[in-house]
Amino acid sequence: MSADGVPAPSLLVEAQGLGKRYPKVFQRRDRLRALGALLSGRGDIDSIQVLHDVDLRVQRGESLGLIGENGAGKSTLLKLIAGVLTPSSGGVTVNGRVGALLELGAGFHPEYSGRDNIAMSAVLYGLSAAELRTKLDEIVAFADIGRYIDEPVKHYSSGMVVRLGFAVVAALRPDLLITDEVLAVGDEAFQKKCVRWIEDYLADGGTLLLVSHSMYHVQKLCRHACWLRDGTVAGYGDVFDVTQAYLAYQERRSDQAARPKTADASQEFAVVGVDVNGSADERALVLDGGADLRVRVRVRSRDGRPPIVAFGLVRADGTPVYGVTTEMDAVTPTRDGDTYVVAVDFCALPLLPGGYSLRVHSMDTEGVRAFDTIERAITIRGSSREFGMVRLSHRWHDVSEHPASRVPGA
Numbered sequence: 406m407s408a409d410g411v412p413a414p415s416l417l418v419e420a421q422g423l424g425k426r427y428p429k430v431f432q433r434r435d436r437l438r439a440l441g442a443l444l445s446g447r448g449d450i451d452s453i454q455v456l457h458d459v460d461l462r463v464q465r466g467e468s469l470g471l472i473g474e475n476g477a478g479k480s481t482l483l484k485l486i487a488g489v490l491t492p493s494s495g496g497v498t499v500n501g502r503v504g505a506l507l508e509l510g511a512g513f514h515p516e517y518s519g520r521d522n523i524a525m526s527a528v529l530y531g532l533s534a535a536e537l538r539t540k541l542d543e544i545v546a547f548a549d550i551g552r553y554i555d556e557p558v559k560h561y562s563s564g565m566v567v568r569l570g571f572a573v574v575a576a577l578r579p580d581l582l583i584t585d586e587v588l589a590v591g592d593e594a595f596q597k598k599c600v601r602w603i604e605d606y607l608a609d610g611g612t613l614l615l616v617s618h619s620m621y622h623v624q625k626l627c628r629h630a631c632w633l634r635d636g637t638v639a640g641y642g643d644v645f646d647v648t649q650a651y652l653a654y655q656e657r658r659s660d661q662a663a664r665p666k667t668a669d670a671s672q673e674f675a676v677v678g679v680d681v682n683g684s685a686d687e688r689a690l691v692l693d694g695g696a697d698l699r700v701r702v703r704v705r706s707r708d709g710r711p712p713i714v715a716f717g718l719v720r721a722d723g724t725p726v727y728g729v730t731t732e733m734d735a736v737t738p739t740r741d742g743d744t745y746v747v748a749v750d751f752c753a754l755p756l757l758p759g760g761y762s763l764r765v766h767s768m769d770t771e772g773v774r775a776f777d778t779i780e781r782a783i784t785i786r787g788s789s790r791e792f793g794m795v796r797l798s799h800r801w802h803d804v805s806e807h808p809a810s811r812v813p814g815a
């Protein structure tokens with residue numbers, strides 16, 4: 406509800422077909438050429454499109470994390486929403502007061518003290534002198550930068566600048582809080598303070614747009630996530646689904662870059678069929694944590710000898726999780742014409758959410774050479790925030806009745 410009793414619109418941000426082009430300016434001569442084209446009214450400046458046709462709707466009370474690799478367009482999108490940049494195509498509307506923490510120190514005058522900058526920001530945000538007086542102590546206390554509050558901002562460390570910026574925005578309690586990598590700059594104590602403040606702000610109905618490379622912070626603070634890839638939306642939805650898809654994509658990319666391409670052409674033992682949970686579909690299989698994995702493999706043997714079949718489960722970045730072969734478990738694949746078939750169940754997979762790959766290798770009868778490899782991507786979905794690859798069964802102990810003196814070192 407707004408101050409005049411009119412219900413506030415529930416749609417806070419609406420972006421439609423949002424696009425941004427920047428002039429291509431790499432060297433001094435490009436700058437001069439761009440300036441010449443602008444002055445002469447010619448529209449022939451080389452430009453590069455960094456954001457393409459982005460649609461975004463943020464409801465009041467929502468918390469949305471923007472994720473993506475360096476240069477994906479996250480900051481550009483935030484700046485368009487904050488009104489710091491104008492779009493090259495499409496449009497964006499925001500139905501409320503925005504508090505934005507974008508580039509380090511943006512909005513602060515470097516020659517003025519922190520205290521003076523607080524006063525200037527308050528004016529910009531439309532605070533009256535009386536409101537500023539009541540908020541000033543709160544802002545100075547939140548920033549907690551000691552005597553530096555009366556020093557020019559140009560003498561501040563980057564952490565101090567972020568402290569001051571966050572303190573100002575926090576005191577203004579905007580309808581929409583936009584933050585770009587703020588948590589990466591401050592020290593750990595300040596990070597914790599900001600996270601606690603954001604959690605309270607969200608609990609009070611605040612709305613958050615957060616850019617961060619820390620999936621921990623995105624998962625902790627946001628209910629939804631939007632993954633930008635090369636300026637387009639590659640994923641949008643539940644924060645755990647989108648962050649896991651993004652991490653799996655990154656891990657696959659680093660694995661592909663690292664893995665030597667050594668397919669053996671002779672294929673004396675060729676894998677001619679792999680069914681995973683009854684499907685030969687080569688697209689990524691999505692499973693819930695704790696689900697079963699049933700794999701059925703058919704190997705063609707050129708000389709009729711039985712193959713050894715190896716099964717490996719690796720994380721999407723190639724880190725091994727588990728491997729086993731038919732030979733280790735004294736299993737001989739069943740002959741079927743010129744092929745051999747083997748099926749195995751991996752029951753109640755204890756894998757944590759994330760991207761994995763199942764690898765099936767056909768080896769010769771002696772188990773000396775691997776001839777063929779087939780790989781299937783598996784995504785384990787879930788909302789667990791535990792670390793690692795597998796869930797270890799564990800039990801917490803109630804120690805409340807034990808005297809403190811029994812704790813070593815206490």
Ligand SMILES: Nc1ncnc2c1ncn2[C@@H]1O[C@H](COP(=O)(O)OP(=O)(O)OP(=O)(O)O)[C@@H](O)[C@H]1O
Binds near residue numbers: 455476478479482
């Ligand atoms: N003022 C500018 N002029 C020209 N190109 C720009 C400008 N600002 C950003 N870019 C380019 O736009 C693309 C998107 O940049 P942006 O800063 O939005 O990405 P980002 O996802 O926030 O990246 P990061 O995670 O590294 O902060 C990049 O290729 C960048 O080089």
